[in-house]
Amino acid sequence: MSGKNDSTLIIAGSGIAGISAAISARQAYPHINIIIISGDEKGFYNRIALDSFVTGKRSIEDLYFNKQSWLEDNRIGFIHSKIISIDPENHKLVTDDSKEYSYDKLILATGASPLLPPVDGIDNNRVYSLWTLQDATNLKETLSTCESVTILGGGVLGVEAALDFAAFGKQVTLIEKSSFLMPSQLTDDSSKLLFKILNQKNISVLTNSTVESIIKNGSSVKVKIENKNYVTCDIVTVVTGVAPNLKIAKNAGININRGIITDKYMATSAPDIFACGNCTEFENNLNLLWNPAMEQGICAGQNIFKLQKEYVQKKYSVHLKSLEISLSSIGNPLEINGNDTIINLDNTGENKAIKTLAISTEGIIKYAAFVNDTDGFYQIEKAVKNRLEIPVEIIKQNSLNAVIEYVNKIYEKNSSGWVCQMCGYTHEGENPPNVCCVCGVGKDQFLVT
Numbered sequence: 001m002s003g004k005n006d007s008t009l010i011i012a013g014s015g016i017a018g019i020s021a022a023i024s025a026r027q028a029y030p031h032i033n034i035i036i037i038s039g040d041e042k043g044f045y046n047r048i049a050l051d052s053f054v055t056g057k058r059s060i061e062d063l064y065f066n067k068q069s070w071l072e073d074n075r076i077g078f079i080h081s082k083i084i085s086i087d088p089e090n091h092k093l094v095t096d097d098s099k100e101y102s103y104d105k106l107i108l109a110t111g112a113s114p115l116l117p118p119v120d121g122i123d124n125n126r127v128y129s130l131w132t133l134q135d136a137t138n139l140k141e142t143l144s145t146c147e148s149v150t151i152l153g154g155g156v157l158g159v160e161a162a163l164d165f166a167a168f169g170k171q172v173t174l175i176e177k178s179s180f181l182m183p184s185q186l187t188d189d190s191s192k193l194l195f196k197i198l199n200q201k202n203i204s205v206l207t208n209s210t211v212e213s214i215i216k217n218g219s220s221v222k223v224k225i226e227n228k229n230y231v232t233c234d235i236v237t238v239v240t241g242v243a244p245n246l247k248i249a250k251n252a253g254i255n256i257n258r259g260i261i262t263d264k265y266m267a268t269s270a271p272d273i274f275a276c277g278n279c280t281e282f283e284n285n286l287n288l289l290w291n292p293a294m295e296q297g298i299c300a301g302q303n304i305f306k307l308q309k310e311y312v313q314k315k316y317s318v319h320l321k322s323l324e325i326s327l328s329s330i331g332n333p334l335e336i337n338g339n340d341t342i343i344n345l346d347n348t349g350e351n352k353a354i355k356t357l358a359i360s361t362e363g364i365i366k367y368a369a370f371v372n373d374t375d376g377f378y379q380i381e382k383a384v385k386n387r388l389e390i391p392v393e394i395i396k397q398n399s400l401n402a403v404i405e406y407v408n409k410i411y412e413k414n415s416s417g418w419v420c421q422m423c424g425y426t427h428e429g430e431n432p433p434n435v436c437c438v439c440g441v442g443k444d445q446f447l448v449t
């Protein structure tokens with residue numbers, strides 16, 4: 001069935017998952033009605049560029065994509081409202097302005113929300129999240145008038161914020177409770193290098209540090225760390241992770257666990273309701289990144305009337321989007337075990353860089369992280385994603401360059417790859433794309449890899 005002309009698809013959410021679902025549903029079913037209902041006033045914006053908006057490198061207009069006009073051209077309706085309840089049996093939903101809508105198919109793309117640590121004073125008005133455009137707008141107003149910022153959370157978003165705020169002239173302290181930075185992406189050694197580079201940029205980094213309380217003291221705040229001293233600063237930014245938005249799905253009786261549970265077609269347990277993006281859980285994985293949200297959105301949109309596209313869980317790379325340091329990683333360092341071969345390139349020269357590969361006994365690269373020099377990462381990423389088997393004789397050379405050369409040789413028949421210098425998105429083809437489909441920058445921001 002290709003969708004009757006008068007069928008209505010409602011998509012909850014206008015992030016990358018919701019917008020990708022709308023685009024693919026329109027392509028697959030040209031005649032249906034498509035309506036996006038979103039809590040975001042003006043719809044889709046480039047969430048991953050919010051840091052650069054906060055520090056004034058991008059204007060608010062730069063955050064909105066040209067996909068916006070695509071929606072109008074493709075007859076996709078937009079309603080700014082929050083869905084508060086769903087009645088799966090009767091195919092109806094209600095929004096926070098008490099309006100009721102009927103749907104034939106519903107796609108939930110409601111994203112995630114920041115997880116605030118249970119710390120005394122976390123709710124005081126000098127503490128800011130950095131997840132939505134509203135968060136970023138609030139933070140931007142204050143940041144321009146303050147001198148010092150303490151950032152809670154040494155994951156990717158915390159490190160990016162620290163680099164951007166320091167480059168913006170702020171005195172930055174970065175606090176991480178585990179023993180090293182970006183523990184989901186880096187090994188001990190590469191994290192130590194990152195630590196050193198941040199220090200060189202005058203960012204004070206405190207690891208093994210759990211914040212106990214945040215006390216407002218006039219126009220400044222005191223951040224108390226367990227068994228340690230206070231850090232005094234003007235404001236605090238919290239980037240300690242996010243969790244899927246589950247409330248409306250849960251209240252509607254849809255199966256949830258940590259996220260809304262979907263099958264490989266992005267279908268939920270409720271008839272005619274699909275889900276995609278940060279709100280979902282697939283094969284026990286939460287997917288809290290941009291690319292899986294986009295891929296899941298494309299699947300959900302195509303599958304609403306005919307199950308035709310399967311989502312396949314992959315390894316996704318993470319890139320630090322900072323002009324200050326180049327850093328890319330793929331795979332989980334916690335999955336490295338004693339049987340894997342570790343190949344390290346530790347360049348101890350002036351521009352010190354560490355590149356690490358972990359290769360399984362089957363010859364598959366399961367993890368890679370390049371810090372302070374990402375040359376060759378694109379090739380490795382390709383090998384990881386394609387599960388390319390590296391021959392034993394290459395692995396035995398214990399040389400990163402030998403592995404990269406081998407990967408190059410295998411893929412040499414393919415055309416060039418391009419990497420977006422802003423967000424790390426990689427594009428295959430003879431020419432770079434006119435516009436990065438992830439962060440929206442122009443083709444001049446792409447470098448050949």
Ligand SMILES: Cc1cc2nc3c(=O)[nH]c(=O)nc-3n(C[C@H](O)[C@H](O)[C@H](O)COP(=O)(O)OP(=O)(O)OC[C@H]3O[C@@H](n4cnc5c(N)ncnc54)[C@H](O)[C@@H]3O)c2cc1C
Pocket residue numbers: 012013014015016017018037038039040047048049050051081082083084109110111112130131132157245248276277278279287288289290291293319321423
């Ligand atoms: C500063 C920053 C940098 C980032 N950098 C990267 C990066 O480099 N790489 C990467 O992979 N990821 C990055 N991320 C994460 C990435 O942005 C998210 O994974 C991605 O945007 C999730 O998309 P989504 O569509 O699933 O959810 P969201 O973008 O969160 O969209 C959810 C949508 O649902 C709407 N909504 C929620 N509840 C309701 C409701 N009840 N009714 C109606 N609408 C509702 C919201 O208003 C919103 O429109 C970054 C995030 C931030 C904040």
